Amino acid sequence: MAATSLEAIAAFTGSTLNGDAAQTVDAVAPLTQAKQGDITFISNHKFLSQVAQCSASAIIASPKIDLSDFNGAVLLHNNPYLAYAKTVQLMYPEARLISGIHASAVVQEDLRTGEGVCIGANAVIDEGVTLGDRVQIGAGCVIGAGCVIADDVCLKANVTIYDGVSIGERTRIHSGSVIGADGFGYAPDTGEWHKIPQIGGVQIGRDVEIGANTTIDRGALSDTVIGNGVIIDNQIQIGHNVVIGDHTALAGAVAVAGSTIIGKYCQIGGASAIAGHITIADEVIITGMSMVTGSIKEKGVYSSGVPATESKRWRRNAVRFTQLDEMARSVRELQKQIQIQDK
Incomplete structure (x- = not known):
């Protein structure tokens, strides 16, 4: 992995760069761990509170996210997760075996x-x-x-x-x-x-x-x-x-x-x-x-999977599941009685 310019990353990912095109970054890092020399990304507003403490050199983000608290360069992309993926591809190319x-x-x-x-x-x-x-x-x-x-x-x-x-x-x-x-x-x-x-x-x-x-x-x-x-x-x-x-x-x-x-x-x-x-x-x-x-x-x-619940509750529900057929017959019988009474 070699230092990569923000200009090269912007071109490869199709992002709009707000910052110094000649600036380089050395690694891709998570938002909460990124430091100077790193590039990171944010794809969801719920992580916006972490931006103020982020010291990365650059961040990839959607134009819809307010990055006024961020001091580094910004690469804007409508799909920041995709731009992140392409950035990793560019900065961490897979080594090819010798033919x-x-x-x-x-x-x-x-x-x-x-x-x-x-x-x-x-x-x-x-x-x-x-x-x-x-x-x-x-x-x-x-x-x-x-x-x-x-x-x-x-x-x-x-x-x-x-x-x-x-x-x-x-x-x-x-x-x-x-x-x-x-x-x-x-x-x-x-x-x-x-x-x-x-x-x-x-x-x-x-x-x-x-x-x-x-x-x-x-x-x-x-x-x-x-x-x-x-x-x-x-x-x-x-x-x-x-x-x-x-x-x-x-x-x-x-x-x-x-x-x-x-x-x-x-x-x-x-x-x-x-x-x-x-x-x-x-x-x-x-x-x-x-x-x-x-x-x-x-x-x-x-969907059909049953989410996990507290064990005692799950056991009670499992027993009730085996009783559903009997309960359904009882409900139908009650419905018939109600219909007879209404007549």
Whole structure:
């Protein structure tokens, strides 16, 4: 990381600078910890009281926020959180690995690679694999036969890609993830399970981010499909033949059962469980800990998780929940009696 001028930050983020364009900053820091030489940001009025005590050299903020108490330079942006994200990208660029194939890597002779490819130590690449330009394969990765990995894809250490997976440009997959394992397909027969070979693949679009220890199963017949710009958090399970639309976001520990279709621009809260063979419309928000058992046909916000309460109260409510059916019958009976009396 090197000192960066406010002029460069303003240009890269599309912000309007009020201050010395030649002034430099060395780090990005939280509002409450920023000091001289740092740049910080504020995106919400509720943190405005912290600005007066902030000694940062510069702050990123919305034009709607009053910064009269701040003595440093100001970069104005209608979406300060986005400008902050771009500032971090500019000031903390990710180090690229040196291109080449490590001596300990095991690579088949028919591997096709573009320019600037890096293959790390102890990586294993099977036959018929194609790697685009500037692909980075981290240490210990395994790539199965016939995979096609496009330009600027980055696989962190110990990612496993099974046979026949395709990955689009600029996608990043973090350590421990497994792409293309067998889907959960079995046929029952007199108390025994017979495995159904999973002969589909996995298609991952461009600009996708997949978190650590996430699993995406291959399709049973057709492919599992992850659209462009999808962001997937850590420790997520995506079943076979699932389709996820462009720019949808899934938070940690979500589980999606097989053959479910999730639309574009959806947001799935953490630890939500989504049943199989259903469809979720575009622009649906599902709050954390929700259980989705049926299709959602219209955009909107949906919830089903039960917030935590004091234990004794929760036990009483749990008992009452088991009595709801009996209570409902009693209410209907009372309604009938009232209707008879009214007549």
